[in-house]
Amino acid sequence: MNILMALSQLEVTGAEAYATTVGNELTKRGHKLFYVSDTLTKPHEGPYFKLRFNKRSILRRFWHVGYLISLIKKHNIQLVHAHSRASSWSCHIACKLTKTPMVTTVHGRQPVHASRKKFHAMGDKALPVCEAIEQQLINELNVIPEMLAISRNGIDTTRYQVTPPPRNDKPVIAIIGRLSGPKGDLCYRLLKDSLDSERYDIRIYTGTEPDTRFDEFKNKVNFVGYVEDVPAAMAEADLVIGAGRVAMESLLCGRPTFAIGEAISIGLVTPENVQKAMATNFGDIGPKELDIDFTLAREQINQSVSLSGCDTAVTETIQQNYQLNTVVSQLEKIYQDVYVKTLRREIPVIMYHRFIDRDEDKSVFAPYLHIDMLEKHFKLLKKMGFETLTFADFQDRGTMSRLEAGKRYIMITVDDGYRDNYELLFPLLKKYGFKAVIYTVTGVDYNRWDVENPGQAEKRAELMTPKQIKEMADSGLVEFGGHTLTHPKLSQLTRDEQQHEIAENKAQLEKIIGKPLVSFAYPYGDHNQESKDIAKEQGFDFAVATDSGPCAFHQDHYQIRRIAIFPRTDVFGLWRKIRGNYTFRKAKSNNGI
Known part of the structure; x- marks a missing residue:
């Protein structure tokens, strides 16, 4: 992006x-x-x-x-x-x-x-x-x-290591921050009312040139100026005074930290007040500006200087809440939320089933598509500049990669694992250089769930053999995903029955293709919370539904919405479905909005 x-x-x-x-x-x-x-x-x-x-x-x-x-x-x-x-x-x-x-x-x-x-x-x-x-x-x-969404400061915690206490003859107090605006007012008041320059070696690290009001302190205080290696400066201090990011970084270094900011004084940060400190950005934000008793701050600072370090529980709390990877991952999710909601565009995840090349092979009830129409679909995708992704791509690059600038991505998924996938689909994938995800049933060798369906009996259609599955997987064009042993409606099963259907199917497919599966498809799109939990427990990173789940791809990795392709989905019908806003329009229509 x-x-x-x-x-x-x-x-x-x-x-x-x-x-x-x-x-x-x-x-x-x-x-x-x-x-x-x-x-x-x-x-x-x-x-x-x-x-x-x-x-x-x-x-x-x-x-x-x-x-x-x-x-x-x-x-x-x-x-x-x-x-x-x-x-x-x-x-x-x-x-x-x-x-x-x-x-x-x-x-x-x-x-x-x-x-x-x-x-x-x-x-x-x-x-x-x-x-x-x-x-x-x-x-x-x-x-x-x-x-609104609270998003903490992101800190590269690897840069900040807990350091042993310094051995200073005269205790060093480090004030870190700019000297302009409210921060400058705060520093001035601290120097004037709260800090004893005879008792302490006071060092001020700032990128701001001190104005004339600080002249009275220039012979008493060391105005160091700007430094790039802030952790080194903190390591030399017996006490760090600051707010916001300065306080967080100091606590990561294990230094005693006196949090005082533009609004309030937290005092020495301890396990008892660290949550309050975080909630106020370590003193920078309060109910009103500059509500500080500097005389009391003087007493508290004097008591804090003698400490050798901050409590390890405080350092751990800061690491957990401000760790850079965690914060940036949250940002990426927010970026995706905003981008998809604002533009109402999402990667189309289309869903095929069977393919035929003769009219006599048409299904009675189940979805299918003539191979000639499939090729027309693929030609349209090429003309529109689509590139195909699989779930393994998202596993490697994250779901945000689908929003890459200048790219147009689509996911082709195929359910059940019919033999015509190998005989008819596979050659077209090779011809057009497209990738697909095929969700395969392994407990039967034909569409038994449809053939034996009372009142809606379907024609028999063979499933792929293990040898065919292996060949397709080895091509690099086909990613296989789990689809249960017998294609049941999962929500109608007990948890143990669901577990068996999902886990055994996964084990059989992984044995065939020789690598872990990444995603799972709920048969009929039918599932409950137990189904989602089991898919996650079994190590699937993603699970796809049919006509349910959020319109935004990334918001629920275990209920990804797909767009069904039917026998009557011609080129124009496909174009309507893959423009990017189809699921939004359909969800709006279904909700009667």
Whole structure:
């Protein structure tokens, strides 16, 4: 996916660290990242475009929107991820005009005024980094809860190792953060009212040039400036003071951490208050700004300096909640949610059964397709530029790979494992270079479930032999999936009966093809929660239904919706079904919306 990260800043901020950290992880996962901001300092993979978001006159904002539109079109941007109020406003307009999905990470407390309540300008989804921001958006800006999803800061926890306490003759207190805005006000008050420069070696790590109000401290405090190796600076400190990302990183290093931010003072982070700290972004977000007793903070800091490290339970909590892979996986799901819902487009997963080349082989009731029409289907897929995927592709690359820019993907699935799949379908797969997933019954050698169906008896049709299955699997064009032993309606069986049908079928197929199965298909699309649970327990990564499940492919890996192909599905009928919005239109029609 092509993703544009948008920031507005004049110096290094936590938002930049967030955007570039998750952006670099997204790049590793195969996405193409672009950045637009006033400045960009942190290492990043992907082109950077300079745009002065902080110039906010009406004319400037029109220019911002126009420039963003040009970036979106030129680089085929599929989703915009904004990280500040100034950038989100312009991105919101540009995305509306270009119909581009957009999310906004909300890193801090938002200003409250009438226009902001009516025009949130946060795109299709807002991602507060903590619970306090979420509550403010709901209670003060009237943002509906369904538009929100808490998404923590993503931290590469491998960069931060627990370090032994330093052996400083004079205790070192490290304050890390910018010196502008509310952060600068906080630092000034700490130096003035809470920290004893005679007692402590106070080191301030910042990318901001101190303004004149800090002159009185220049002979008492070490203004180190900006450092790239923050963990090394933390390792030298007996106590780290900071909020937001600084506090998280310090706790990952096992350092005693005094969380105090733009709103409140949490104090020394302990197992008892770590949840409160996380909910307030470690003091940066509260019911109101700068509600801090600096005299009390002085006493608490003096008590905290003598500690050798933070509690290991706190470090583990931070690792669990802010681990980069976990956060980015959540982001990928949100991106998919927003992209599919906004554009109402999804990869078509089409479902065939039997194929015939003679009229006398037509089924009485069961679905089939003449091989001549199948070839017409394949020609249409080629003409429309479709490439085929299987579930093994998603196992390797993740479901988000289906949204790759400039690609058009489809999944061809075939149920039951009839011998005509080998005799008629297989040659066409070779001819057109398409891949398919075939779900095969193994407990019988013909369609017994249809032939012996009272009142709706079907013609006999043979299933594939193990040798044919093996040949197709070895070709690289066919992925086989489980489909039970005897094709029952699973919801009508006991759990033990379902277990036997699913597990034994899987074992038999894996023995034939010599590798694990990736996906399973419920016969008739019929299943219950036990069926889904068993499929997952048996090691299937995906399971497909028929006309049920979410319209979005990724939202339930064990109830993936498919589009049925019937004898009367001609070329035009197929075109209607594979345009991308068919399941959305059908679901809307079925619900009577």
